[in-house]
Amino acid sequence: MLFNSFEFLLFLPIVFILYWFVFNKKLSWQNGLVLVASYFFYGWWSWKFMGLLMLSTAMDYAYGFWVASPNRKKAKLFLWLSIINNLGILGIFKYYNFFAVQFQKGFELLGLHTNPVLLQVALPIGISFYTFHGMSYVFDIYRGNQKPVRNFVDYAVFVSFFPLLVAGPIERASHLLPQVQKPRSFKYAQAVEGCRLILWGMFKKVVIADSLAGIVDSIFSNYHDQNGVTLIVGAIAFSFQIYGDFSGYSDIALGTAKLFGFELLSNFKFPYFSRDVAEFWRRWHISLSSWFRDYLYIPLGGSKNGKYKAIRNTFIIFLVSGFWHGASWNFIAWGFIHACGFLPLLLLNRNRKHVTDVVAQDRKLPNLKELWQMSTTFAFVTFAWIFFRADGMHFALGYIKQIGVSIFEHPGQILMLPGSTTSFIYIAPLLLGDWYLRRDERNLIFPINKQLRLLFYFTILVCIMAFFGAKNSFIYFQF
């Protein structure tokens, strides 16, 4: 079930009413309802893969107890079994065909012809997200940061809670499970905040991202026939499309969770106002980058064992992060490019320069230095997005080559109006809204008087209604 569908507009109020008015007598009833609703939500997309979700949930629930064993050897053994199981599921459904084809190509280089069996099965939606949920739970228990949960329903709600089930944010057991286990009461302010997030998220997805999708698709699918400047516009438009799409999804997820009394982790903090790549990664898909930091980078030694290991570990997490997004070389290249952008900051010890503050913290506008830093970071990130959007490495390199060749042959085009300038109509409200809100991603109150604020909300509502119904899936559903 998509957030941007009528089914969800019907599903959400029904579950909300049942949750607060019918099942509100006992916490276990509420959690039971959330679980049933979550499975229904998932099953609406495909009942076939429900079994896989349940199996994965049951497996990690059981591993939780085994990993908690005081016998550390036994605990470690089960930890590895859990990792193998989870990565095994991911490997079969997401990566098997990729590796099979790579082996085939490798053997062909050696002059050996092989004919591997390829799986003709769709990627189960949300598989990368719920397996990472389960893994974080087992890791936390192994480290002693979390106790195994007795109640299976509570654990299943943690893994399958419908707002975050298919595209995150990737929650931590230590953050979400206590909320599942604690009685929840309706809070007006929290619910209103939730509605604001849903409204803004829906606007970002339905109005901005889906409109940009048409422009981006037409440019990328015919890149051979476009001039260089139009291709640059296409890449910029994709930067905002994916941001509107994914951050829109995350906002709706956070907002929906608030309606049920849950607080989820933030996933985005205005990443395009970052002043360097390191800051970008503290602001983009935060739940995933922090997951890799906590469960991969730090266990590998992080940056504490000398420069060589820090560089190695940096490249590992960026490459793995790229591979997590898809079993294709262009995603790995995307991760590699980001690692290369991160490397100078790491070597110069400047990677933690902008940890807590936000650009133009106490000012209305950025200064020239900040503007330059934001622009160069955005240009770098946009360049990397070309690899992310492309259908393979050949495509990405062809796209970049076409930009270079076209501008080199006809430099005058830089001064002319590029094609697809309509994309800027959609980008402008996103940038302006984000700039206004940049100090707190959850506090979506525009500091204007009540009447203007109402007018603003209704304008957003009208825009959403006018653009609703395309039922375009979210980009991150494919991961």
Place this chain on the structure above:
Amino acid sequence: MSRFLSKIIIYLITALSINIAFIFILSYFDHDMIKRIESLKFTNKKYNALVFGNSLALDGIDTKYLNENGISSYNFAISGANIATNLVQLKEYLKNNEKPDLVVLCLSTCLGSYYEGPEIEEIHPIVKYTRSFEVKDLNFPLSIFRWKILELGKILFSKNHRNAKVVEGQYKSEKKIIDISSFKRNSFNIELLEKSQSLRSFSNYCQKKEIKIIFIDMPGFKSTRYDNISNDEEHKLFGNHLYPCNTIKIGNVFDSQNDWIANSHLNKYGAYKFSKITLFKIVSMNCSKEPKITTKSIQTHQGSN
């Protein structure tokens, strides 16, 4: 909780009201919708000729002129309509009305339309959502007719749009744009039209219902006109007459300053010329009607324009 729910209900009611108001405004001010509602009310009508097509036919076929000269006719064309939509309209009409003598299906090859698209084409929203309702198509009217928001804006801000009228199904507007294009070498390719499944379906349906059908390729801007055909040759499409009117000879009738409303779209002056000089002869010949053009009728019509 009650405070929260009451706010949500207020928002829902407002959202619903906005959509209802939008439909209401459309039905009173939007030309497509007015015409659609008008044509849905037809019962027991008997026309000599029914005109179908897209915006080129909507703007460019002066059915009032045909009516005043003895050929009862109605222009069913809708801007942006495809052939599948035209077929739905014809079927709807035949349910409650008598067979026409002739169906005129207007083509727009000057805009590059060769109807080669998929066999099952999307029905135009104006026709689809005023015909029947299916749960799978549930959506906000604001979204279904989104492009109409801009059209309503044009009506609000442009005098030409405000003064435009729908007469016998034709969109009559005084708006003028200049055809600044110049002649190019263009070839009319009937083979591309012969490949079209949707055109074939439309033709087959008419033949099944024993209704005579003719195809008229609408005139366009200078740069689109064909130089490889003449009007005197006989052209056939699926066994029916095809009249390619986007020729240099027919195009010479039009004044590049005054006869166009948009790219290759005739305004009411251009439509009048086209209907008087070319179309009337074609339709009357195919309807087996004797031309009844009188000086008076022309003067009356010019006066009404």
